[in-house]
Amino acid sequence: MIPIHILPKEELKEIKVVELPKLSKAPVSEAHRHQFYEFFIFIKGGGTHTIDFVEFPILDYSIHIITPGQVHQINRDKTSYGFVYMFDLVHFSQNKNIEDFLFDHACFDVNEFSPLYHFDKSFSETMMNISNQIWKDSRLASPLKNQLIISQLSLLMLYCMQSTLNKNGNNDAKHSDTYTSFRRLLNVNFKTMKKVKEYAMHLNVTEKLLNEIILQRTGENVSSLIFKQLILEAKRLLKSGVPTKQVAYDLNFTDPAHFSKFFKTQTGFSPSEFN
Numbered sequence: 001m002i003p004i005h006i007l008p009k010e011e012l013k014e015i016k017v018v019e020l021p022k023l024s025k026a027p028v029s030e031a032h033r034h035q036f037y038e039f040f041i042f043i044k045g046g047g048t049h050t051i052d053f054v055e056f057p058i059l060d061y062s063i064h065i066i067t068p069g070q071v072h073q074i075n076r077d078k079t080s081y082g083f084v085y086m087f088d089l090v091h092f093s094q095n096k097n098i099e100d101f102l103f104d105h106a107c108f109d110v111n112e113f114s115p116l117y118h119f120d121k122s123f124s125e126t127m128m129n130i131s132n133q134i135w136k137d138s139r140l141a142s143p144l145k146n147q148l149i150i151s152q153l154s155l156l157m158l159y160c161m162q163s164t165l166n167k168n169g170n171n172d173a174k175h176s177d178t179y180t181s182f183r184r185l186l187n188v189n190f191k192t193m194k195k196v197k198e199y200a201m202h203l204n205v206t207e208k209l210l211n212e213i214i215l216q217r218t219g220e221n222v223s224s225l226i227f228k229q230l231i232l233e234a235k236r237l238l239k240s241g242v243p244t245k246q247v248a249y250d251l252n253f254t255d256p257a258h259f260s261k262f263f264k265t266q267t268g269f270s271p272s273e274f275n
Helices: 096-107 121-138 145-168 176-189 196-203 207-218 222-239 244-250 256-267
Strands: 016-020 037-044 047-051 054-057 062-066 072-076 081-087 116-118
Touching (some): 047 062, 062 145, 081 121, 081 145, 096 145, 096 176, 116 145, 121 145, 176 207, 196 207, 196 222, 207 222, 222 256, 244 256
Antiparallel strands (some): 016 081, 037 062, 037 081, 047 072, 062 116
16 A cells, blocks of 8 residues: 655645665665655665656666655665755746746656656766755754745756756747647546547647647557546556545546456556556
8 A cells, every 4th residue: 555645734834855864774665655746866876766657767966856646666775865855836836937847747747757857977066065055054043944945946946947958959849838738737637537529628729630739749649648647547546555446436437347447458457456
């Protein structure tokens, strides 16, 4: 069973800063999910980080971004070290670019929008300086403490955003906005909106055009992405110990039998076999 970690709202009024020190033995965390963002920064790497059932390496000078609802498990080597920052999206509501960047991490599949950012050694001094400054700021008894942390953490996020631009180009291709809008719409509504025509109507495009846009960008059609989103959330719930019957109703299937058939068709195994 995968536990859900919840921080009281009072604790999330400020960004929570936790050191990940070197340890006497390699720590193995349990798989879990939570209702807030986690921003991992690794100065020294080693080990693996499984995010939504996909394994990523923990590299020197790397950043991992975990979004609310994602299932993850971190198994780091004893010599690895760094920091983790826990926060709500509201802390970055004054910066639309960063807010969109974080929200898009929640909307896109980890295989398409990687949660891993790896920087070369030339960036090491900058990364260490920023992370050390955040750690110092988090120890301050000052009403400006949270704003200081936000400003430094925002800088790290901007470096992540720039590395994505460097890798993928500007990506301002025709219909790029429609694709992003679709992904955001899907993330919020996949439990209740399961038909292509519903998304096309909300995006003010034809079903044919929407399918063409999605196919060009992903190699898959709209229905496939809707199904993948449903399966991902089903896996998260099943691994969290939610009974199959409840998962079916949470995802708005007509009955558990319908859900079980859908799950097996998409994955090749039944919900009970997966769990």
